[in-house]
Amino acid sequence: MLDFAIFAVTFVIILVGAVIYLYPSSRRASGIPGLNPTEEKDGNLQDLIDKGSLHEFLVGLHDQFGPVASFWFGRRPVLSLGSPDHLKQHINPNRTTDSFETMLKSLLGYQAGSGDGTAEALMRKKAYENAVNTTLQNNFPLLMKLADELVGKWQSYPESQHMPLCAHLLGLAMKAVSQLAMGSRFSDDAEVIRFRKNHETIWSEIGRGYLDGSMEKSSNRKGRYESALAEMESVLKSVLKERKDLCSGQATFMDSLLQANLTERQVMEDAMVFILAGCAITANLCIWAVHFLSTAKEVQEKMLQELVEVTGEEPVTLDKIPQLKYCQQVLNETVRTAKLTPVAARLQEVEGKVDQHVIPKETLVIYALGVALQNADTWPLPYRFNPDRFIEEPVRKSFSFLGFSGSQVCPELRFAYTVATVLLSTLVRKLKLHRVEGQVVEARYELVTTPKDDTWIRVSRRS
Template identity: 75%
Template sequence: MLDFAIFAVTFVIILVGAVLYLYPSSRRASGIPGLNPTDEKDGNLQDIVNRGSLHEFLVSLHQEFGSVASFWFGGRPVVSLGAVKQLQQHINPNHTDSFETMLKSLLGYQSGTGGAGESVIRKKLYETAISNTLENNFPLVLKLVEELVGKWRSFPEAQHTPLCAHLLGLAMKTVTQLALGERFGDDAQVISFQSEGTDLLFCWRQQIWSEIGKGYLDGSLEKSSSRKGHYEKALSEMESVLLSVAKERKSQRKQSVFVDALLQSSLTERQIMEDCMVFTLAGCVITANLCIWALHFLSTSEEVQDKLYQELQDVLGSDPVSVDKIPQLRYCQQVLNETVRTAKLTPIAARLQEVEGKVDQHVIPKQTLVIYALGVVLQDADTWDVPYRFDPDRFEEESARKSFCLLGFSGNQTCPELRFAYTVATVLLSSVVRQLKLHRLKGQAAEVRSELVSTPKDETWITVSRRSSS
């Protein structure tokens, strides 16, 4: 009888295990409401592909299951947070940059074995290096912006100006020169940085960033050996260039740009290369797209342009913007905040749950991947009045500023790449708006491609006219 009981219990355990294995729809991620895996190997990856992007998938997920929802990324359970209150509960105890953490993980950068203490020190060094580099090289930023605006002033009023091409170029020049030095002080050198016999601009933007932003997140990169090979080759070549730059700067003992600050630390060559990669990659993409969206939205509202123009005149007069004057440009800050919100500039961030945590009544087990559905929250009607309208005045309200800060887009939680982008964008707006008026092309609607950083799906065009001196 005992043998039969043991057999019966064993049989039931095996049967339950088989059901869970063969029929994944019977499983739930951590007991949190959400989707069951539609495929044993890929989880809900096909659902993400069908929606067009991870952001669009998360929009539908939270609409169906609420602010705390789960799904499966391959064979791994994932928890997504899609409301300010729930994000606040998770972000505040962790105090880490979820965007940078996610990007390093996707790049495969996990160097350093010193634990949490070393990570905090390294993060602080990274942030300080960016801040000091920007302050020390602020005149260069002014020069690069004025070159672009001077070019636009020379255009006939009817000429269409391509924002994506021009502002990506501005971001590339600014980030590469401030990160890596005067070796990239002219267009030929910037192009050579992106090409060693091929067009590395394509390799960088398309093969590295696009594959990180889409290929990894929908699983398609792993399913294409040729795509993965091109991506790994481009990444390897760029890493080699960054390592060579670091060695060159070290021998020259210069101390003026980002890589120099890292060279003064105790970081290894590999760690220096990784931080240079993150800054040059994320810094360029975030800066370019913040500037693109800001000028696009300004072109749709003459009223906002005029209000910003008046602030710039009151604060700066005829002088160029300076580091100490930037905090006084409060309406400019509101314009950039509303640009980030309306465009959902960084719609997704993520971090690994290092220890067991809790959000509301839901327990999040250790080693669970937690997605911050920032794009969902940034256009949540419960948080933002008329969320799809571009309205910088909303940030006059303390509640809006507080929600924005809780999401990590302002204050101490802001990622250093976004702080860098805000400074460059402020310089750009201060120059453009005082000299030019921006006009939207009739019939053109800028559609968003939401990956790790939202980008216009197509080239975005405007026309410009000279602003009268009166």
């Protein structure tokens, strides 16, 4: 899976906590420029909280100290890398598998690995990736149906009406992920509403409760989180039993995992990872893509032109998606401009080196992806939404190397790209997207970057 997982903010807290308990404290930051601890016990934790998010803290850190900088988390020094070149130096010799799975499962209290043997871990990873691919192949018409329903709804509105993107596209993502993961049971709106409530409770507490320990301080919040997690697990176990007993022609994500000879516990855990991450990534990729398109009429027209050249008057098909190169550029630029996954982390397994800086074993290394994705040396005019920048091969290579495209992209992001391509191809063929005048869209940097307030657009019908 993606080596630089989206769950870094919470993983940082848990990982540092583990390091503090497992390894002796050190006051040496290896000579790397950076902040001194503001408090003996907490290091720079209060500075981080004051900034509002780890990403915003890292932006200031790298502005002050350059692309390689340090700070303190508790009594441990932390290294942060904020440029593509420095990330490349660290990532390549330290690449391991399944950090995404390890991080999220540790937050959920699951066994992080799939067993003691590497072969078993690789088998389970392969089964997960194959399940995503098979699910998309077998259920592509359902994605088309869900996109058509949403676009039809938008077509029915007056052109003066404002559409709330977050609500509508989160709904699309919830329907797509729940039905493709667990089957037609979740075509029932009541089931989707219960699923959405539990998902939001779990996701929000993972996003904020672990950062400052606030969930542990509130018995009510902790109780709601544990109740939502238990109910979600109960639903997954119930679906698992149904899928085992039911002879169905629909190959869901859970069906594919069952056919891979995983245990029922492993299937439940992997399904939980997929539905939690899949919903959040898919929803926010679609939200940001539609928002950026509403501000760029020429990009909409280029997408429509490509779509007609590739598919004619026919709807897009799964085998045609790789031919939609410009659409891929639009989604890549959406991920980059929105900083969709702004931060990741890794524990240094062996002594390493970046430039002249030695990184001691057991150092926590932060990948400041949000900083690197808007590095002006790599991305000219970095704050401008410009899909044409991905025409250049060096730009595509830098993006791929950061883990957002190519063979190393995580299955959840690959799933999100497919859903977003279906949605955008349906939208631009039937509607023109318009931004709402005077709207200021600000980002909230959590596990996945989300608009702070609901984002609105207008649409008009194509003649």
